[in-house]
Amino acid sequence: MSKIDEALSKAAESGARSLVPSYMPSGSRESGTSMTQIVAPISSKRRGDITLMLEPKQLTVSELNKKRIVHPDMPDVRIVDSFRRLRTKLLQDANGKNLTIMVTAVRAGGGASFTALNLATVFSFDKAKTALLLDCNMQSSSLRHILRTSSEVGLTDYLESDSVSLDEIIQPSGVPRLRWIPAGEQREITHEYYSSVKMQAMMKALKERYSDRYIIIDAPPVTQAADATILADFCDCVLLVVPYGKVTERQIEAAAKLFENHERVGVVFNDSPDYIKMAG
Amino acid sequence: MTTVSPEQFLRVLANEVVLHRAAVVWGFVIISLGFLGAGLVIPKKYSATATILVDSSNIIRPLTEGVAAPTDVRNYARIAEELINSRKVIDDVARDSGLTDETQSAFEQEVIKEKLREAIDVSSVGSNLIKITYKDVIPERAANVVNGLARMFVLEGATFKDRESRSAFEFIDKQVKEYHDKLVEAERKLKELRSNNLDAQPGSEASIQARINDLQGRYERTKLELAEAKIRYQSVKRQLEGESAVAVSLSREGQYHNRIIALQQELDSLRLRYKDDHPDVVRTRHQIEDLQEAIRKEVEAREAAKRSGRKMVIDNNELISNPLYQQLRSQLSAAETQIETLQTRLRETKALLAKEQDRGRRLHESEAALAEFTRDYEVNRDIYQQLLTRRERARVSMNLDVEGEGINFRVHESATIPVKPVGLRFMHFMIAGLVLGIAIPIGLVYAKIQIDPRVRFPSLISARAGLPVVAEVPHLATMEELSRRRVGGRMMIILVIIVLGVYGYIGWLKMTRGI
Numbered sequence: 109m110s111k112i113d114e115a116l117s118k119a120a121e122s123g124a125r126s127l128v129p130s131y132m133p134s135g136s137r138e139s140g141t142s143m144t145q146i147v148a149p150i151s152s153k154r155r156g157d158i159t160l161m162l163e164p165k166q167l168t169v170s171e172l173n174k175k176r177i178v179h180p181d182m183p184d185v186r187i188v189d190s191f192r193r194l195r196t197k198l199l200q201d202a203n204g205k206n207l208t209i210m211v212t213a214v215r216a217g218g219g220a221s222f223t224a225l226n227l228a229t230v231f232s233f234d235k236a237k238t239a240l241l242l243d244c245n246m247q248s249s250s251l252r253h254i255l256r257t258s259s260e261v262g263l264t265d266y267l268e269s270d271s272v273s274l275d276e277i278i279q280p281s282g283v284p285r286l287r288w289i290p291a292g293e294q295r296e297i298t299h300e301y302y303s304s305v306k307m308q309a310m311m312k313a314l315k316e317r318y319s320d321r322y323i324i325i326d327a328p329p330v331t332q333a334a335d336a337t338i339l340a341d342f343c344d345c346v347l348l349v350v351p352y353g354k355v356t357e358r359q360i361e362a363a364a365k366l367f368e369n370h371e372r373v374g375v376v377f378n379d380s381p382d383y384i385k386m387a388g
Numbered sequence: 389m390t391t392v393s394p395e396q397f398l399r400v401l402a403n404e405v406v407l408h409r410a411a412v413v414w415g416f417v418i419i420s421l422g423f424l425g426a427g428l429v430i431p432k433k434y435s436a437t438a439t440i441l442v443d444s445s446n447i448i449r450p451l452t453e454g455v456a457a458p459t460d461v462r463n464y465a466r467i468a469e470e471l472i473n474s475r476k477v478i479d480d481v482a483r484d485s486g487l488t489d490e491t492q493s494a495f496e497q498e499v500i501k502e503k504l505r506e507a508i509d510v511s512s513v514g515s516n517l518i519k520i521t522y523k524d525v526i527p528e529r530a531a532n533v534v535n536g537l538a539r540m541f542v543l544e545g546a547t548f549k550d551r552e553s554r555s556a557f558e559f560i561d562k563q564v565k566e567y568h569d570k571l572v573e574a575e576r577k578l579k580e581l582r583s584n585n586l587d588a589q590p591g592s593e594a595s596i597q598a599r600i601n602d603l604q605g606r607y608e609r610t611k612l613e614l615a616e617a618k619i620r621y622q623s624v625k626r627q628l629e630g631e632s633a634v635a636v637s638l639s640r641e642g643q644y645h646n647r648i649i650a651l652q653q654e655l656d657s658l659r660l661r662y663k664d665d666h667p668d669v670v671r672t673r674h675q676i677e678d679l680q681e682a683i684r685k686e687v688e689a690r691e692a693a694k695r696s697g698r699k700m701v702i703d704n705n706e707l708i709s710n711p712l713y714q715q716l717r718s719q720l721s722a723a724e725t726q727i728e729t730l731q732t733r734l735r736e737t738k739a740l741l742a743k744e745q746d747r748g749r750r751l752h753e754s755e756a757a758l759a760e761f762t763r764d765y766e767v768n769r770d771i772y773q774q775l776l777t778r779r780e781r782a783r784v785s786m787n788l789d790v791e792g793e794g795i796n797f798r799v800h801e802s803a804t805i806p807v808k809p810v811g812l813r814f815m816h817f818m819i820a821g822l823v824l825g826i827a828i829p830i831g832l833v834y835a836k837i838q839i840d841p842r843v844r845f846p847s848l849i850s851a852r853a854g855l856p857v858v859a860e861v862p863h864l865a866t867m868e869e870l871s872r873r874r875v876g877g878r879m880m881i882i883l884v885i886i887v888l889g890v891y892g893y894i895g896w897l898k899m900t901r902g903i
Contacts, residue, residue, distance in 0.1 A: 176864050187864050194859035223861065347858065350849060356841045357852045364853040374858035377846040381403040382862035 167256070167282035175254045177283060178226045180233065186382065191230040194376065198345065201372065208315060210343040211376075212327040212336040214363045218351040219378040221250045224326035227347075231322045232285035238318060241281065241288040242325045244339055246298045249291040251326060256282035262292025266310070267301045274313065298328070302338040311342045330363045337366050345372035352380040392845045397837075400844050404833050413880040415829035420887050423821025424894060430817075432809035433523045436530035438538040440468070440518040441800035465512035467552070471544050472520070472537055473505055481536040485529055508537065517800060527806045534803035545797040553789040557782040564779050567772040574765040581761060585754035593755070596748045603744060607737040614730040621723035624716055631713040644683045651676045814898055818891060825887075 172179045178188045198207060211227065213220035224241060231239035243251045246264055258279045266272045266289075281288045301307060314323055325343060327336045340346050346367050350360055360375075367373045405412055471477060478501050482488045487504060488497045509521040520537050524530035655672045662669050843849060846857045865873065 170867070173867050176866055178864075184862075184864070186862055190859055190861045194861075197858055219861075222864070226861075348855065350843060350846075352863075353840070353842050353844050355843060357843055357848060360843060360849055360853045360855075364855050373855055375846070375849050375853075375855045377849065377857050377860045379863045380844075380846075380860060381407045383406040384399065384402040 165256070165282065166284060172283075176222060176226075177254070178229055187226075188230070191226050192233075194227060195230045202344065205344075206315065206319065206322060207345065208311075208323040208325070208343045209345055209347060210325040210327050210336070210339050211347045211349060212339075213329040213349040213351070214355045214359050215331055215351070216329045218329060218349050218354065220329060220349045221245065221254075221326050223347065223349050223376050223378060224324050225251060225254065228286055228288075228322070228324040229283050231324070232283060235285070237320045237322065238285045238287065239322045239324060240278065240314060241286065242314075242323060243289060243291040244298075244302070244325055244327050244335065246291045246295040246301070247328065247332065248294070251288070252290055255288055255290075256280065257290055262290035264292035264295050264301065266292070267304060267306055274310065299333050299335055299338055302335055308342075330366055340367060340370055345374065346370055347374050347376050349376045349378050351378050354379075392847060396845055396847065401830075401834060401837060404837060404844075405830055408833055409880055410876065412829040412833065413883055415832070416825040417883055417887050419828055420821040420825035421890065423817050423824065424891060427812075427814045427817025427821070428894070430812070431525040432813070433525060433811050434527040434530045434806040434808075435521060435523045435810045436527070436534040436803035436806050437519055437521045438534045438803040439513065439800045440520065440538055440541060441798045442516045442518060443796040443798055465510060465518050467545065467548060468518050468520070468541055469510040471541055471548055472508060472510060474544075477537065477540045477544065478505060480540060481533055484536050485532040487529070487533070504533070508533075523810065531803040531805045535799075538799045538802060542797045542799060550786075550789045553782070553786045557779070557786045560775060560779045560782045564772070564775045567768060567775055571765070571768045571772050574761065574768050578758075578761045578765055581754065581757055585750070585758075592751055593748070596744060596751060600741065600744045600748065603737055603741040607734065607741060610730055610734045610737055614727065614734060617723055617726045617730055621720065621727060624720045624723055628713065628716040628720060631710055631716060641683055641686045644679045644686070648676055648679045648683075651679070818895060822891070 167175065167177070169179065169181060173182070178191055180188065182188050198209065209227065211220050211224035221243075228239040228241040231237060241251070241255075243249050243263065245251070256279075259276060261272050261277050263277060266274065266277045277289050277292070278287050279290065295301070311323075314321075325339055327339045330336045330348075348360075348363055348367070364373070482497070482501050482504055487500050492500070504522075507523050509519075511519050511521075513519045518541075520534055520541070522530055522534045522537070524533065651672055655669065655676065658666065658669045658672060664670075837844060846860055849855060850857050
């Protein structure tokens with residue numbers, strides 16, 4: 109076990125609410141604070157107990173349909189099935205481990221948020237599992253208009269401020285067993301956040317918070333700074349969303365080149381018109 | 389697109405067509421209705437045809453075979469075209485068929501006539517038929533125009549033919565006259581040359597050549613004789629120089645010397661046999677001494693005579709004339725005479741030879757000129773004779789045409805009022821409108837997929853970028869989108885039904901009204 113893990117369990121036992129991180133520009137500096145103390149503690153009553161998760165008001169079927177979120181009773185079952193197949197494939201590759209998946213698009217408007225949200229939703233279909241969707245689109249988040257929130261705070265607030273706890277930013281989404289972290293306030297320069305130590309610590313905490321939780325990161329498109337490549341380092345696998353009929357082969361090749369050091373990169377071919385099915 | 393299977397491509401094409409259904413359906417509506425409209429607007433054309441028989445098999449033909457040149461039927465098609473396009477025929481036909489009338493302006497009438505000219509087609513069919521075709525929107529008028537043209541052609545054809553063979557005759561006649569003049573000129577030149585060179589007769593050349601050869605031989609011979617005569621003269625002259633004119637007989641002194649020599653010989657032989665004191669030897673010696681004494685006296689007497697200036701008396705018996713000399717002299721003078729004679733003859737022969745050669749040269753020159761004139765004359769004569777024959781044939785042809793006995797034109801089959809229109813009919817437009825209305829928009833979508841570099845096939849991603857495609861997510865339509873799509877789809881179907889209805893209705897109208 110690493111030092112961070114030790115610290116985490118210790119902190120959890122002591123029930124400490126928060127520790128002030130030493131590197132945050134806005135936070136007050138407290139001498140002697142070590143790396144082991146920066147991560148917010150996790151409440152013992154929630155830990156490992158999915159059934160006890162607080163479920164606020166759920167989205168109705170019509171709302172789900174309107175928001176283009178998949179659900180098992182969809183009229184067009186092909187889309188749910190395609191996401192289910194994707195889930196199965198990812199789980200097979202993971203060999204039973206918890207997965208951290210990053211979803212990014214080749215270009216803006218490529219459907220990365222749609223794919224990430226629905227992939228998370230499909231993961232949460234399983235009543236024994238939960239999914240956490242991390243919205244990293246700080247510049248322009250589309251998820252904030254789709255999912256429910258219990259408070260206004262989000263990722264930027266957490267990374268900027270010591271007063272915001274991790275629990276506060278993990279919010280119910282309106283979809284059963286799907287939690288999400290909104291991007292928070294809109295920010296223009298974002299890569300500093302993702303490369304920060306606090307971000308790294310947060311990712312580690314999130315991965316270990318629930319043994320049966322899948323974390324899906326909705327990353328900005330690869331055309332936008334280096335955010336996606338930084339975020340890819342936190343993840344087990346990367347899904348590159350290619351929208352139908354919107355990007356050229358060269359754009360796809362350029363995007364693929366960004367992740368050439370990454371072991372597991374897959375393409376999700378999104379939004380293909382499927383009015384007529386032929387030859388399978 | 390090596391990694392895209394035909395099935396995949398068809399699927400994408402079908403989906404793209406649905407994706408762009410609005411544009412596709414509107415394209416179909418515009419194209420199909422456009423064609424329908426074009427089919428309605430473009431007038432139907434009716435084609436009428438009349439055939440004219442060129443009758444060349446009359447009774448005179450076998451008689452004039454090879455003499456008269458009958459006009460070929462192809463030429464008649466050309467004549468017909470010329471004739472039909474002539475101003476008079478077009479004017480008459482346009483007026484008679486009602487294409488032009490007095491109410492139209494001159495310009496309008498010209499435009500109509502020009503169109504009429506373009507719509508007329510004249511061609512030859514088989515060996516003796518001429519076909520006249522004309523297309524018009526009114527079937528009756530098409531038939532009227534063609535029949536009018538055929539009638540005019542039969543009427544005008546005869547005079548046209550007559551005119552043409554007359555002009556052919558006149559041309560040949562003019563040529564005949566020209567060649568006649570040329571021939572006369574050639575004959576005159578030939579006569580002039582003959583009278584200027586009288587010796588330039590046939591065979592003159594051979595006789596002159598023989599004469600030149602003879603003269604040349606004579607000249608050479610004379611030259612040789614002259615050389616011989618000169619050599620003879622030289623040798624005679626040399627001989628003559630060695631002889632004196634008078635031969636002096638032996639003198640006493642000489643005689644004495646001769647005696648002495650004889651005696652000396654005798655003495656020498658005696659001394660071989662006898663001693664010096666032998667009486668014969670002594671006697672001989674004395675004789676020699678006596679003779680020497682006599683010579684001495686003789687010399688003294690001659691000296692004395694020389695000194696006293698007195699001519700010594702020569703004994704007649706001692707001086708005689710030389711006969712060889714005389715003979716040589718006569719020979720020399722004979723040789724001189726011969727040389728003179730030969731030289732004169734040589735000069736004369738040479739002059740004669742030069743004269744003959746000069747004559748021969750003149751003869752050659754006149755002969756070259758003669759040959760040239762003769763050639764001109766012969767060529768002109770041949771052409772003239774040919775032309776004469778042709779003129780006679782042309783005269784016969786012309787007479788045939790004038791008498792109307794040559795080739796006759798007859799309307800073989802007059803035009804009937806056409807029932808069916810020609811060219812593209814309404815049905816064709818309808819079918820083309822429907823087929824192209826579907827094909828063109830789909831073709832454009834196909835072209836878009838082919839040209840657009842953006843990726844539509846997931847198999848391309850794995851092939852080019854080397855990434856696995858882990859999922860293929862279809863488009864997720866919201867409820868609103870679905871209902872919008874449903875409404876739009878209904879509208880499209882209604883549009884297509886309207887177009888088909890219009891097609892059906894107009895088609896039915898056309899059918900019931902007759903084609």
